[in-house]
Amino acid sequence: MKAIAHTTYGPPSVLRLEDMPQPVPGSGEVLIRVHAAGVDPGVWHLTAGMPYLIRAMGFGLRAPKDRVRGQDLAGRVEAVGPDVTRFRPGDEVYGTCDGSYAEYACAKEDNIAHKPANLTFEQAAAVPVSAVTALQAVRDAGRLRAGQRVLVIGAGGGTGHFAVQLAKAFGAHVTGVCSTAKADLVRSVGADEVIDYTREDPTDGTRRYDLVLDTAGNRPLSRLRRALTPRGTLVIIGGENGGKWIGGNDRQLRALLMSPFSGQRLRGLAVMNLHHSDLEVLTEFIEAGSVTPVIDRSYPLADVPEAVDHLMKGHVRGKIVVQM
Structure with a gap:
C-alpha cells in the first residue's frame, strides 16, 4: 500500500510517499480502507519531533517510533480483529489512529465511531481531533x-x-x-x-x-x-x-x-486519547445540523508535505484534509 512515512525528524520535506506492507488488525482493532485523513498541528509536531517533550513521551528519542504519520481518518471497515464487537466489514467510520496517511490503517475499536450520515468522507476526516x-x-x-x-x-x-x-x-x-x-x-x-x-x-x-x-x-x-x-x-x-x-x-x-x-x-x-463516546456526541450535533466542518482545501496523499507546510503558516480557514 502507499503511505506517507519518515525515518528522521525534521521539516515537512522529510515525509515521503512509500510502499509499505498493509497492516493486520490485532485484538480490539479494525482495519480501515482510508478514504480521507485530516491534518492538524499534532502531525507537524510529530514530524519535527518538537518540542523535545514529545520525544520523551514515547514517540522516539532520536527517530520516530511510528514511521507513518496522520491521526484523523474516515473510511470503510475492511476487516476486524479478535474481540471487536461494534463494527463489521463495510461500515463507514471516522476517528483516530496512528498512521492515517495511508491507503489502509488499523484503529482501536474504542477510537472510532460510525460516520455521520450527512457527511462525506472528506468532511468526516476533518472532525475527530x-x-x-x-x-x-x-x-x-x-x-x-x-x-x-x-x-x-x-x-x-x-x-x-x-x-x-x-x-x-x-x-x-x-x-x-x-x-x-x-x-x-x-x-x-x-x-x-x-x-x-x-x-x-x-x-x-x-x-x-x-x-x-x-x-x-x-x-x-x-x-x-x-x-x-x-x-x-x-x-x-x-x-x-x-x-x-x-x-x-x-x-x-x-x-x-x-x-x-x-x-x-x-x-x-491537550487531548491525548480520543474515545468513541465523544465522537458519538459530535455525531448527534452534526446530524442535527448544529456542527458542520469547514474545509479550506484538500490535497492528494503524495502532497502531504505541502499540506503540513501550509497548515503551519497559519492561514488555514477551518481544516485541511488529505484524500486517498
Whole structure:
C-alpha cells in the first residue's frame, strides 16, 4: 500500500510517499480502507519531533517510533480483529489512529465511531481531533452553561471554528477572534460577534467573558485573564510558541500552578486519547445540523508535505484534509 512515512525528524520535506506492507488488525482493532485523513498541528509536531517533550513521551528519542504519520481518518471497515464487537466489514467510520496517511490503517475499536450520515468522507476526516478538542474544552474544561458569554480566540482555525459552533449549541453568546480574512467564516459558523485582532485587542479588559478559549497560543496569561469575569474560566488549548523543550505548554503549566490562588479557573487542555463516546456526541450535533466542518482545501496523499507546510503558516480557514 502507499503511505506517507519518515525515518528522521525534521521539516515537512522529510515525509515521503512509500510502499509499505498493509497492516493486520490485532485484538480490539479494525482495519480501515482510508478514504480521507485530516491534518492538524499534532502531525507537524510529530514530524519535527518538537518540542523535545514529545520525544520523551514515547514517540522516539532520536527517530520516530511510528514511521507513518496522520491521526484523523474516515473510511470503510475492511476487516476486524479478535474481540471487536461494534463494527463489521463495510461500515463507514471516522476517528483516530496512528498512521492515517495511508491507503489502509488499523484503529482501536474504542477510537472510532460510525460516520455521520450527512457527511462525506472528506468532511468526516476533518472532525475527530479538532472537534473532540473543542468539545472537551467547551463541555468539560470550560463547564459551559447556557446564557454565558464565551470568547473564542483563533475562531477561524481547525479547533476554533468547531468551538464556536459547539458553544452556540450549548446556548452561549459567542464572540470569535480572528484575522480580517477569516471574519466571514467565523460569522458563517454562528458567532454572535467577531473581533478582528488586527484592529482591536480582545483582551484589553473592556469586555469580560465567563469563558475564554485560547486556541491561538501566543497571548500572555495576564492579558487573557483581563478578558475574564472575576469567576470566569480560561482554557488554553495547545500552544505553538515557546522554547524547544516544552514549547507552548509552559502557559498551560503556569495556568495550572496559578489557578489555586485565583478566583478564576485557569486550565490547560491537550487531548491525548480520543474515545468513541465523544465522537458519538459530535455525531448527534452534526446530524442535527448544529456542527458542520469547514474545509479550506484538500490535497492528494503524495502532497502531504505541502499540506503540513501550509497548515503551519497559519492561514488555514477551518481544516485541511488529505484524500486517498
